[in-house]
Amino acid sequence: MRKYQGLEIGLLFTCLLFIAACDQEKVQVEKEKHQATHVVVIGSEIEGVYLARAAIDEGVSVTILDPREQPGGQLIQGQMQFLDEPVDDQNHSLLQGRVKELFSRYKSGEIRKANEFEQYFNSLIKGIPFESGISITNVDRVKDTVTGTQKIKSITYRTKEGADKTISADYWVENTDFNALVGGLELERMPGIETVFGGAQVYMAASIMMKFRNVDWGKFQGEMSQLTKKDIENKYGATTTVTDKFTWGFGNVGAAFTPSSREVFLRGLNAINQRDGEVLINALLLFHVDPSDKDSVQAALERGKAETLRILPHLREQLNGWDKAEINGFPDYLYIRDYNRYQTEYVLQASDLMGGSMFWDNVSIGGYPIDLQGTASHTWGQHSGDPDKYGMPLRSFIPKGFANVILAGKNVGASSVAYGSARIQANTSLAAEVIGILLGHLKGERDLSKLTQKDMQDMHEYLKNTYGITLNGVTAKNKLSGLTEDQIHQLNIGKLLLP
Incomplete structure (x- = not known):
């Protein structure tokens, strides 16, 4: 009898071990299904990668989730490797930050071919958790009943293998060229290039x-x-x-x-x-x-x-x-210049660019002609003016009504005319890197959307002393001198072209 009792006890013990192992495996599976990080970047355009790299270097965790099957977007998959350098009226380069190194190696001839750009891109994403081929299936958000401001708590996404995962974060970055994240947030679309060329809703080619x-x-x-x-x-x-x-x-x-x-x-x-x-x-x-x-x-x-x-x-x-x-072959993707953009806390206007406006919350010093590329009805496009240089405020990268969402790259908050210059990759690359540094330096202790002028003054000093990035004390030529209010309005809607 004792012999059988021993077998029963042993069998019971084995069952308990098996149940414990199953529970542990279940916990692990649930843990893998629900992740948490400080910043999630949706998409792998290089601007958002600069943001991710900067934030990680400042000591916070970042995950990149890419809806495209292959990483690199415009620069790598689209092979848009004719890089436009912003310069001021004196032909002085406006490049700062990491993108300056890319241009230096580009102009010297060290980085010119597709594989050389890939090597550079891979050096930026090295060590960053990265997943391609995902699709967002749900966005969980909360609303402050007092201010009406919303925050994203988490998103659920499906992997290319078909598994469903949830990830929570403090900040979310829209870094695609097709609004993979913010397209589902019921934001107000800004009028596009149709305001200049007329007709129905349309995008630059x-x-x-x-x-x-x-x-x-x-x-x-x-x-x-x-x-x-x-x-x-x-x-x-x-x-x-x-x-x-x-x-x-x-x-x-x-x-x-x-x-x-x-x-x-x-x-x-x-x-x-x-x-x-x-x-x-x-x-x-x-x-x-x-x-x-x-x-x-x-x-x-x-x-x-x-x-x-x-x-x-x-x-x-x-x-x-x-x-x-x-x-010599073909790229796997296109160079997308323009798509839906949404209202931001501050929307850059052509008059800001041509007037050389600088802002207390500058995250980039931009430049480049206001170059409106063509549409099917206006194939040659339009050249609206040549700014000296101008500031790009943090508020132009924060969608209106959301406290923890950031817009990167071509998602910048600029009017249809101002976008002709603001969209240039070097301009928004610096902005993204600076925002990444801000996120990393603040480490969640301050809300990015609530930074004061004093906070930004301190951050500008930190950027200058630590990274050699100068965003304050910059002056630019005002090319609006002599224009009437009506002429400035006409400039802003693309009906007045400045030499």
Whole structure:
């Protein structure tokens, strides 16, 4: 009898161990399903990656969740690697922070090819928890009954393997080009480029980057050195320039090409010499692209590839040194310039840019011409003015009514006209990095949306002393002098163009 009692006790003990193990496994599974971190960045555009890197370096935890299947967005998947550098009226660079290093290596020729950009991008995300191919299924938010301000508590998302997970955080960053996070928050959309060009809701054109090989850049540049300025303008178009690194202009080359449909258009050529006969061109516009719709993006990619094949013989004919040029592959994604943007605590206007406005809560010093790219009805777009430089306030990166949501990159709060300059990647990269530093330095002790002028003065000193980033005490030329209030209004809605 004792023998059987011993077996029963042993069996009972084994069962208890098994139950305990199952409970422990269940706890672990639940723990994996519900994570917590200080900052969650939705999307992997480089601006938000700069924010994540800066916040981590300041000592807080960050997770990146990317709805795209592959990381890197515009810069890596879209291969938009013709980098625009903001400069002031004296041609002084406005670059600061980490993006300044990227441009330095870019201009020196160290980073020019796609794999070199990938290596740089991978160095930024190294060590950051990162998950691609997710889809947000629920956003849990709370509302302050006194102020009416909302906060996101957590989101639930589905992994590409089909598992459901929940993550909570103190701050949330919209870092996609299609509003993956904020598109579901019932925010008020800002009027888009339709306010300038008229018609129904529309966006500035997207682009597919055109890649070529077997280009004799020396011969290409050499012809330019032998032509007079007037000859260059007559043959290729105004402002046409070729250096050992870049080209811009060539409006006549674009105008001489007949597109296959009204869905595509070849404008002037912004080209980068990638070395070894390889050239990348930003010039082929694609209209009516919805970046939130995978089918729309894929259809536009296919149109762009087909049109690139048609453009190749045109470039061979029009450009010296291009007679042996070939297609050098295609990018996997597009350069999306413009999509829905939402009301922020402060909305930048063209008059802020042209007036050289600086703000107490500056997070970037921006610059660049107000360049409104085309639409199907206004293919050549519009140039509204050339600012000297201007400030970009923290409030333009905080959506109205939300205390713990941050907008990164092309989601910046700028009017349809001001957006033509504010959207430039270098401008918003500095802003994102500075916001990341703020988040890391504050470590949740202060609400980002409630920082005072004194708080920002202290932060500006910290940024200058620790990172060499100067955001206060900067002056800019006011180019609004002599304009009436009505003229300033016309500038802000895109009806007045300043030289």
